[in-house]
Amino acid sequence: MIKFLKFIQALLVILYILVNIYLMVFNWNVYTVSMDLNYGFGSFSAPLFLVVETIGLILIFLLWLTVYSKDLRYEISKLKREKDIHTKNSDTHADTSEGSEINLNERVSQLQKQMDELANLLKKSESLDIDS
Numbered sequence: 001m002i003k004f005l006k007f008i009q010a011l012l013v014i015l016y017i018l019v020n021i022y023l024m025v026f027n028w029n030v031y032t033v034s035m036d037l038n039y040g041f042g043s044f045s046a047p048l049f050l051v052v053e054t055i056g057l058i059l060i061f062l063l064w065l066t067v068y069s070k071d072l073r074y075e076i077s078k079l080k081r082e083k084d085i086h087t088k089n090s091d092t093h094a095d096t097s098e099g100s101e102i103n104l105n106e107r108v109s110q111l112q113k114q115m116d117e118l119a120n121l122l123k124k125s126e127s128l129d130i131d132s
Contacts, residue, residue: 005067013060020056024049 024031031049 005070009063009067012063016056016060020049020053 032047034045034047035051036043036045037051
């Protein structure tokens with residue numbers, strides 16, 4: 001989606017430049033005429049094409065800014081998802097390791113009990129062998 005928007009943006013910039021060149025070639029006398037422009041706080045004289053080009057470049061910059069901000073938001077959300085997945089995986093491994101430590105401790109205590117029972121049986125069998 002983002003690559004498509006970047007492609008559209010590049011296409012619009014190229015189209016804008018081509019239209020301006022086309023109009024400039026066939027209407028050069030209009031583009032070179034200076035006009036008095038009143039902005040409310042003051043007026044100044046400038047060629048018409050300079051005003052049109054400036055407005056167009058501002059619009060292109062705003063278009064680029066919106067696509068860039070969407071791309072940035074997408075990257076941030078992707079990084080957040082990866083962080084959440086990593087956090088969940090590390091929590092799962094921590095839970096598993098804690099659970100396995102508990103299981104290991106229980107298993108060790110069971111083995112110690114079995115060893116004690118075997119040792120007792122061995123002592124009894126040795127005492128029976130000595131008595132016999």
